[in-house]
Amino acid sequence: MKTITKMKSLGWALAISATCSAQAASELTVYTAFEAEDLKRYAAEFNKQNPDIKINWVRDSTGIVTAKLLAEKDNPQADAVWGLAATSLLVLKAEDMLQPYRPKGLEKLSPKFYDKDETPSWVGMDAWMASICFNTIEAEKHNLPKPTSWADLTKPVYQGHVIMPNPSSSGTGFLDVSSWLQMFGEDQGWAYMDKLHNNISRYTHSGSKPCKLAASGETAIGISFAFRGAKLKNKGAPLELIFPSEGIGWDMEAAAIIKGAKNTVAAKKLMDFAVSEEANRAYNKGFAVVAIPGLAQPVKHFPENPESLMIDNDFEWAAKNRAAILKEWQGRYDSKSEPKK
Incomplete structure (x- = not known):
């Protein structure tokens, strides 16, 4: 009788163990x-x-x-x-x-x-591709013309009205930075970002946040990605999505x-x-x-044809140089980044 009881106990133990294993496997x-x-x-x-x-x-x-x-x-x-x-x-x-x-x-x-x-x-x-989220109401309030290119964002009129993601924490921020370095060449790419930095009010740790801030009227211009902008525009935000003429990172x-x-x-x-x-x-x-x-x-x-706007992105180059790019970016611009939570 004791043997049968032990076997039953062992059977239950094995069943429980098997159940737990099945649960763990799922x-x-x-x-x-x-x-x-x-x-x-x-x-x-x-x-x-x-x-x-x-x-x-x-x-x-x-x-x-x-x-x-x-x-x-x-x-x-x-x-x-x-x-x-x-x-x-x-x-x-x-x-x-x-x-x-x-x-x-x-x-x-x-x-x-x-x-x-x-x-x-x-x-x-x-x-996913870069875009500029442009709040038409805030732009009118501050007499800001509609930008059509990345170069436009360096104009003095936009000082303090631009927010973009930090490339160290945001994939969208990194695709922006790496694409500018590819589009303009490394020296000119950093020179571009130096000028852009003068107009940046802050860098966020989220790729979608600049567009959300533009949608809510906290900034006129958010450098973000098109999917987020389209979603917010569908919900009634006073946004216009701008795809800069030089091409877009992705x-x-x-x-x-x-x-x-x-x-x-x-x-x-x-x-x-x-x-x-x-x-x-x-x-x-x-x-x-x-x-x-x-x-x-x-x-x-x-x-209509978003692929035609996407640059010929060299992913291997971007990955190989990622650490060096981020180190350089942090040394130049990190002072305007939001505190990390």
Whole structure:
């Protein structure tokens, strides 16, 4: 009788252990810089195909997420990244922190939206692009003309009326800085930013915040990204989205598996979903350019052909020089940055 009781107890213990293991296997820790309000929507789309996997999000701005991942290199806490700048993932790849994986359906993506290795270390999802959020009411109040170029923003009339993101903490800020250095050349790029700095009232630690501040009337001009501007304009904000004539910087939101991940099985399912048509349609709700060619529908308030405005961005160069660019930027301009929380 005691033996039977022991066997039953052992059976219950094994059942409980198996249940706990199953539960643990369904937990996926995902680091992201997705906009906070989109997390539930993306998780819901993923769970339609993978109802047994719960995503535990760790969300912050691009620079902070990238720094966190680098700090955890020897003891990775993330299983996967879903929604981080491709330039950041190239930095992680250089540190041998990504687990190569070829997701199902990769062949449907535009070749510029995934790593060029035979087994890619990362895949792109959508492109987000720079834009100027221009508050027409505040501009009229301060007699500010509508800018049409990046060069216009250096004119004395805009002094104290421009806010932009800090590139150390914001992916949008970094794509601005790296694109100016590519468009104008390094010497002229820094000279441009010196002039622009004279007109900056402050640098934020969020890429969307300058546009939000413009929408609320706290500034006339916010250098931000088009998706945020379009969303706020749809809600009735007195904004005009301006795409500067010299061209616009852009980056890809991308996904990858972290080497040493505790749950690679679920991470691979996430990667399969990240390149799927269902996921690309979800991305298209906010982004006019997605990884699968021909799938995107026009996004309200975006130009008809946004890809024609995007510069030929050298992601490898931007990633390789990221640390040096940020060090130089901080030495020149960080005095106007908002305090970090």
